[in-house]
Structure formats: C-alpha cells, structure tokens
Amino acid sequence: MAQEDGAGTDPWLTDEEQRTWRALVAVALRLPAALDRQLREEHGLTHVEYWVLALLSEADDDRLPLTALAAQANASLSRLSHVVTRLEERGWVTRERAQHDARVTYAVLTAQGRHTVEAAAPDHVAFVRALVFDPIDPDAVVPLGATLAAVARTIDGHAAG
C-alpha cells in the first residue's frame, strides 16, 4: 500500500505504531485460538464456555443475569444465549427466571458445572502463565494491564455509542 506522507491530515501509522499494531493483532488472533485448543483437548470446553462457568463460580449464589454475563464474558447477548443453551444441555448450567423482573433470566451453575470448572482451572491457569506471564518481564505486568484496559474501555465505548 502506498504510504503517502502528504499534506498534514494523513492518518497513517508511524513505524512504531505499525509494529505495535501487528503485535496486538497477532496476539488478538492467536491467543483465543490457543486457549480454545488447550481447553478443548484437555477438558472438552471452548474458551467462552470455560469463562462463563468461571464467572458463575465466582458470582453470588452461583448465578448471574444473562446480560451481565455477556458483558463480563465479552460476548454478545445472542452468542451468550447459545452458549448457555449448550452448557444447559450438558448439565452444567440451568436457567431461572428472576422474581423481581420477569424479563431477566439467571444462568445458574450446577454442582456438576462447578466440578467441571474446578477440574479445568489449574491446567488452564498454568497454560495462561506459560503463554503470557512467563515470557514477559514481571515489571511489565501492571503497565500492560493498564494500557490494555484503556483500549478495552475505548472499544466498549464504540460498541455502545
């Protein structure tokens, strides 16, 4: 592609930005695939499924409204609904309508579901550590998180706005 360095308002990326951008895309595309592979091979779960179960296992009373779950799992509501259906079919989650508002549906973790996440968690965490935290400088962990959080917030704003 022609990188015109013409009249001022040209929004092209600098070389440094270009390099950072490529690294970010590489991670954004390969990390989910790697996580899926590990969880699938070792525990028969996709990454979203694991993440949903993990969020429920940390929630009060083992339950969360689907909308809240979707936001925390970085998924669309539609996607989450399909995921919960699959988890329901495998007996790891059930749906319950809320009393105070009949529009909201809770996804509730079952005992079997809890057993599944807790079995998968140690391997998965070890994998995450090997993939992400082992190769980077410990001093880089906090800045990395802060920078990425800013990006995540911006993406969120664009999706909402």
Added chain:
Amino acid sequence: MAQEDGAGTDPWLTDEEQRTWRALVAVALRLPAALDRQLREEHGLTHVEYWVLALLSEADDDRLPLTALAAQANASLSRLSHVVTRLEERGWVTRERAQHDARVTYAVLTAQGRHTVEAAAPDHVAFVRALVFDPIDPDAVVPLGATLAAVARTIDGHAAG
C-alpha cells in the same frame, strides 16, 4: 473458584496478573469483533480478508505463497485457503502455481483487489488509531509492542512445538 493459597507449587495468578489477564482477554475478544464490524459496514470486508489483501499489496510482485500468507495473517492454512477462495470469487485475488515447486500456490492480488484495499485502508487505519492509539500514552506504544511481541512469539512456539 476456590483460590487455595496452599503449599508452594500452586500456580494461581496474583491479583495484578488477574487484572492484566482480564484486560488482555477483553481486548483479544473484542478487538477482532470491532475490526470486523467497521470493515464490514464500511467496505464489505472481514478483517482477515482485509489483512490478506493488505499483505499482498505490500509483497513483491503482489504475491505470496499461501503458507507464508497464513503465517503473516495469523491464520491456519485451512482458514486461509477458504478466505482466498472467497477473495477469488470476488475477483480480488487469483491463484497461481509456482514453477520451482509445484506444491506451492501463490495468492496474487488483482488490480481490482488493490483498488479495494486502497479504498478501505484510510478508514480502517483511522479506526485503529481511534480504538488503540488515541486512548493510550504515546510513551506506552513501544513497550506495549515489545511485550505483546514476546507473547506472540511464545504462542507461536506452542503452536509449532
């Protein structure tokens, strides 16, 4: 999930790592979706399709072997093969067998293909800037890239090894 802080070898994440991990996953899951949406709405392209066209537009003689293209596009060879088929159907890319080794197939950018990427590039770059570089400190760009590159290399190693 129970976070036992038990006997030494427990591989759980620290709170800081946990936060960074969540931010990384949030970006890794939302960024591709956001890029897809922008390119789809404004130019009828998926992110992979754009990326492939962009890589070809920068390559010598507008062509790359499918394997090289897959690696640079962070895609599996199978996925890339499907993508190239779709691009071929739209007249943006053609396939050519290599003379020196009949196993390799080049993906070659057509004039129409070049026109398509060049039309999409400015909008896309502006979007990337808005999403990633505007919200972060300019001084954070290089460290971010370095850290992510280390992670990308590690993921790559796991995929290969």
Added chain:
DNA sequence: ACGTATTACGTGAAGCTTCAACTATCTTCC
C-alpha cells in the same frame, strides 16, 4: 533408484458466531 517422511494445499462436514427479526416484560409520561 526406491520407499518413507515431510511439506503444501484442498475440501466437506460439523460447530460456533453473527445478524436480523421477534416475543415478552417493564418504564415513562402524558
């Protein structure tokens, strides 16, 4: 030269995600 392993790519089926409705239930505000 010849069998074996490796590399490059293609393909169809299965599975997952997105998209575009659509239903049902509150909330607001005259």
Added chain:
DNA sequence: GGAAGATAGTTGAAGCTTCACGTAATACGT
C-alpha cells in the same frame, strides 16, 4: 391507565472457522 419506548432474552438462517482427512509433490536416507 394506556400508548410509546426501552430492556431482556430467544431463535433460525447464513456465514465463517475448525477439524479431519485426502491428494500431490518434493526431500531424504540407503
């Protein structure tokens, strides 16, 4: 209290990706 709009969730179809397998060509060891 009733209409209009907002909110929560569901669903089926279409599209994309992964997976598993298959084919063809080349490199390697003896």
